[in-house]
Amino acid sequence: MEQENKKKQQLEDYTVEDRDKALTTNQGLKMSEDEFSLKVGDRGPTIMEDFHFREKMTHFDHERIPERVVHARGTAAHGYFESYGDASDITMAKFLSEKGKQTPVFVRFSTVAGSRGSADSVRDARGFATKFYTEEGNYDLVGNNIPVFFIQDAIKFPDFVHAVKPEPHNEIPQAQSAHDTFWDFVANNQEAAHMVMWHMSDRSIPRSYRMMEGFGVNTYRFVNEDGVAHFVKLHWKPVLGVHSFVWDEAQKIAGKDPDFHRRDLYDAIEQGNYPEYELAVQLIPEEQEFAFDFDILDPTKIWPEEQVPLRKLGKMTLNRNVDNFFAETEQVAFHVGHVVPGIDFSNDPLLQGRLFSYTDTQLIRLGGPNFHEIPINKPVCPFHNNQRDGYNRQTINRGQVSYHKNSLQNNTPNPVPRANGGYEHYQEKVDGRKIRARSQGFEDHFSQARLFWNSMTPIEKEHIMKAFCFEVGKVQSMDIRKQVVEMVAHISHDLAKTLAEKVGVTATIETIPEETEMKQSPAVSMYTNPIRFVETKKVAVIIQKGEEAKPLIEALEAAGIVVEIVSDRQGTLGDVISDHTFDTASPVLYDGLIVATKFEDALTQRKVETFIDEVYNHYKAIGYTDEDVIQVAYSKAPGVVKGLEAFIDALATDRHFDREYAIG
Ligand code: HDE
Secondary structure (H helix, E strand, O other): OOOOOHHHHHHHOOOOOOOOOOOEOOOOOEOOOOOOOOEOOOOOOEOOOOHHHHHHHHHHHOOOOOOOOOOOOEEEEEEEEEEOOOOOOOOOOHHHOOOOOEEEEEEEEEEOOOOOOOOOOOOOOEEEEEEEEEOOEEEEEEEEOOOOOOOOOHHHHHHHHHHHOOOOOOOOOOOOOOOHHHHHHHHHOHHHHHHHHHHHOHHHOEOOHHHOOEEOOOOEEEEOOOOOEEEEEEEEEEOOOOOEOOHHHHHHHHHHOOOHHHHHHHHHHHOOOOOEEEEEEEEEEHHHOOOOOOOOOOOOOOOOOOOOOEEEEEEEEEEEEOOOHHHHHHOOOOOOOOOOOOEEEOOOHHHHHHHHHHHHHHHHHOOOOOHHHOHHHOOOOOOOOOOOOOOOOOOOOOOOOOOOOOOOOOOOOOOOOHHHOOOOOOOOOOOOOOOOOOOHHHOOOOHHHHHHHHOOOHHHHHHHHHHHHHHHHOOOOHHHHHHHHHHHOOOOHHHHHHHHHHHOOOOOOOOOOOOOOOOOOHHHOOOOOOOOOOOOOEEEEEOOOOHHHHHHHHHHHHOOOEEEEEEOOOEEEOOEEEOEEOOOOOHHHOOEEEEOOOOOOHHHHHHHHHHHHHHHHOOOEEEEOOHHHOOHHHHOOOOEEEOHHHHHHHHHOOOOOOHHHHOO
């Protein structure tokens, strides 16, 4: 249960209710008319005097701010984090210091490449950025749903982003990596190999923001009161488990409901189905920095969970939607440098560059240095310093003094020592020559790409292979296709051979030595230990008459399933309400389907069958009430079942992939 939420209280001071109020200008002047501009005669020109018109139009003309250069498309929610216990043995961060301690949070999920108006279900990594409003200041954990990244050094980030964004000459394609510049970048910057394997896997088409993991990606440090430090990687584990679309479905959803993930999160929270994620940490003591066969500072490497186990620290619950998308979701400003005592950095060269980029980008995006005063970004603890002025300054700092050191104000605001909560950077000893080079430990680009491939179940391998064929098949340049195949041959000859054949290139695969070592990390597979559940899954029920459907619908709802009725019309059907027709609903928007009727009208029945086909082709659970309503071939297939109990069981399995081999 959530206790008092300080952030919620703070935001209330800024939240305005416009309902039942008189319309005024921004100066508070009540207006008698808002439909007509001030004119000379009712057919004459508008006159300059019309301050109301000018104010309204000028405000409108300036409504837009630049979208985020990456992660432009996102959605967010409020919630709280609760610590499982006392983690003071590893970090002095106060929000982790006692069991049951709660901290308000704000989380923004996003896609990376697409513009603000692009579709949610595209193939992409997802951002997972959390702002903890702690008593010691804001702590931002700015992560993704994939644990590695495309590049090793931040200086390449502009190149990578230029390559994945729409191509500059014609701004095509939107929110997709299936184009020449992306794959040209990958083939020529082979540190991307591991990330590309994750990107081609089902991880990059998550079913829901509620059902994906989050990873800090970079290596950070935890430091305790005694100054003892560990290298750490941070993880979010969704309580519902990790679940994905299939590719054909994801592409169709992009058209049928481009807001799918946004809507899914919003609806779940409105319905009281609060998404939950556990925060976990992997710890490597300082003295074991070089004890692994990968470099622990390399952001293209995971720390296999089997080698470095997870320690769970607490749970986050998202329980409140935003009141205003722009004010909160759009204006929230995350930064990896927003830390609290006990959390510190490593020399991971991607992280070092991120430490510069995040504040810098807010300056242009939010229009100046006072973005920390925007309500969503404001800490819930007091903040005092000698920074002053700038565009849109809101704080009214009283007094004569805005400098340090001073005597007029008894030398305050004053820095405080670590013992009193002052942040002190970890005193790492660093020694070296200035050099622009890749560290030797960062040179191996393929071992973990292979580790990932070897850890996949057959169906995951097949999906990766198909994703490669799709993406590389969209590349126009045959030379780039060939380069990608040759790169993939360093990961798996089988994968490279299939790819070469499917995309029509002859590549020199045999000359690349085939790796025989078959290391695995089962934790990276989505399907090795899937979590089965039905609560919050969305099911369409096809009926004609309401009377017979009510008990069925009530039973589904009692199991926590979200039900929508689809029929040949909307509105009252007996004692239930039909939500959709076959035109307003789409089979790709549901996790499962129950067919409870057959329509006499041939055209309508054709629509039902098309609906069933699509749910079937995406391997989703299908229930039927009677043999007459379903085709015989389907009724014998895995995951197509008669009766409620069998359906609930079938729905708990996300996808019945064995269907592909059962018939057809
Ligand atoms: Fe970001 N990233 N990033 N990034 N990133 C931004 O900041 C950057 C990286 C991530 O919901 C930008 O406010 C550099 C890794 C998320 O508001 C920008 C590098 C990871 C979000 C920026 C990286 C991320 C951003 C754009 C390589 C996973 C959205 C707008 C050195 C751990 C946050 C903004 C939100 C946003 C820079 C790489 C996650 C430009 C230079 C790795 C979730 O500052």
